[in-house]
Amino acid sequence: MAVSVILHRVADYDAWRKVYDSVAQMQTDGGVTQESVYRMADDPDNVLVLHYFNDVDTAKAFFANPDLKDAMQRGGVQGEPRIEIFE
Template identity: 40%
Template structure:
């Protein structure tokens, strides 16, 4: 199991969440097995998202989607996200 962690700040959590929730069909069609959203206790606009994939290749392909980049721009992400990929052991 491969998990992608993405942490970023958004300009408005509520607006970002609408875009994120509207992206679920693209996630499902592109190998996302499960996902979760975490919000910082100190800053509601500091978000960490996890997506689980069956393989590292599926995770890499998802992260390269132009649809994903477009959704991130539309969602109001501030600055560059911090992204890391981990394998469940």
């Protein structure tokens, strides 16, 4: 099993969340078996996303998908997201 930890700032959480929810099928197709989203208590546009995968290779392939990068841009992700994968 693998888990990815994604930290990023978004321009507007509500706008980002609409895009995030719209790509649920991309997550399923990319091997995400479970996901959860959290917002920093004192900074609601600072977002933590956890994605679970069956293995590290599947997680790496998911994050290499250019459609994911496009979705992040459409969602208003600011700067380069921090993405860590753990097994």
